[in-house]
Amino acid sequence: MAVSRALLDVAPLRTSPDFRRLWLGGLLSGLGGQMALVAVLYQVWESTRSTIWTGAAGLAQALPIIVFGLFAGALVDRVDRRRFYLVTKIGQAVCAVLLTVQAFAGGSATSVLVLVAVQSLFVAGGAPASRTFLSRLLPAEQLGAGLALNRISFQGSMLIGPALGGLVISEVGVGGCFLVHTATFAVALWTAIRLPPMPAAASPGLTGVLAGLRFLGASRPVRGALLTDLAATVLAMPISLFPVVNAERFGDDPRTLGLFLTAIAVGGVVASALSGTFTRSRRPGAVMLAGALTWGVALALFGLASNAWVGLALLAVAGAADTVAVVSRSTVVQRHTPDEFLGRAAAAEQIVGQAGPDVGNMRAGLVAAGSSATAALVSGGLLCVAAVAAIAARTPDLRKVDIR
Missing domain, CATH: 1.20.1250.20 (MFS general substrate transporter like domains)
Structure with a gap:
């Protein structure tokens, strides 16, 4: 059982x-x-x-x-x-x-x-x-x-x-x-x-958009969930750094480069296959925060890994943590959004999910250009952990039992 x-x-x-x-x-x-x-x-x-x-x-x-x-x-x-x-x-x-x-x-x-x-x-x-x-x-x-x-x-x-x-x-x-x-x-x-x-x-046109923005700003659980996703993606997105990490540490082997993305996906699939461990939780906000923190830690450690297999394992952990965080985030948004605002909340989720990784990959590339890939990965992971911890401290509603 x-x-x-x-x-x-x-x-x-x-x-x-x-x-x-x-x-x-x-x-x-x-x-x-x-x-x-x-x-x-x-x-x-x-x-x-x-x-x-x-x-x-x-x-x-x-x-x-x-x-x-x-x-x-x-x-x-x-x-x-x-x-x-x-x-x-x-x-x-x-x-x-x-x-x-x-x-x-x-x-x-x-x-x-x-x-x-x-x-x-x-x-x-x-x-x-x-x-x-x-x-x-x-x-x-x-x-x-x-x-x-x-x-x-x-x-x-x-x-x-x-x-x-x-x-x-x-x-x-x-x-x-x-x-x-x-x-x-x-x-x-x-x-x-x-x-x-x-x-x-619901309210039409621009009025509806402004009402949606007011709701997103006023609902602390929904706002905290979206900010957590932004913190994880904007501060710690690693994909733009994969080519330079592969060249510096793993001989620029294209097979290794392909495995980086595969490792993240495999971790996500495993987490989804075992998702009963967290989808039944009465604290989806706390699960989301834990997933985002694990994502940041795993990517910071990936920045220090010199062994290819250790690096791939850490990326698999990051992929699993990402799945846990994303599914739990959507659960928080769904449960705390009235039906009349659900379309706008879903659109905000989509925008965050689309823009966050793009901005995060740009940030990582710029930091690496000014320092190194290691510095970009480690600093991004640690900043993610700090930001998520701050969101958790300032949004206690995310840590509470969800009775809905």
Whole structure:
């Protein structure tokens, strides 16, 4: 019994057919999205041979979410969320079709980035809408389990999708990869159509955005959860330092470099598989804080590791801690956000999750350029620990038992 309670809780998949369909659609569209990401990078690189252009691909995906996320979240809170989600999925599917067409027609890098940016506009609305579904589809005691299932779906896509994308590109080209991406939206659209109506009402336009910002500022648990995520990602994000660490310590072996990212993902998958150990906790805020502290400590120690296997083990610990922190953070946000603000809170989560890592990787690169990779990693990890400890001290609501 104790072992079964430690494993991933699949009760939401058993008890809620709507959640089960939504999860399956998310898994397949996530795989297709990761394959498409590889195809975008490959086509842009082949067209330009420029790292500036490949960097612009990430910017094209991130900027619409950062700029329009809160406005999309406000719209989610004032319309039927199922219909809105369906519209955004249709928009994403149309963009996927156009990406496929341009790939077979030999389109330019500019056309790819424009379509990626437009598709990201629909993601800016669809992702917050989908995050509001869990509280409608699952009882409160299954929210954590549902979030953990979504997390392992995301991580599975991250592990498998890029490899599948590379195989498809090598066999049939980028057009075939985009075609698979398009096909996965058929399942996503089917799951959206099968969802029950989800009417919601809130203040429209700019008023709704300002009301959402006031709520985020006034709710100490939600504010503390988002600040904890920012502290972990902005201060301790390590990915931009992987190439220089690999070159300085591990002979610049590309196989080792690939293992760095794989180690983080493996740690996350293991944590998701054992998520029953924390999704049933009545203190999700305290679990989140512990996960963020462990992330900072593991990355600071990684900065000092000279042995490749020790370094990979520490990155696996960091990946596991990240999963614990992210799932628990979303649980805190879901449980402490009234339904009328859930779309805006989900949009804020999405913005933090998108902008934090990008800013964190930039910070790490700048610090390393002025000192060393070791200094950037160790200082970032220690600053993360200090910031999370300060948030915990100033936000006692995060440490309390959640009775909701």
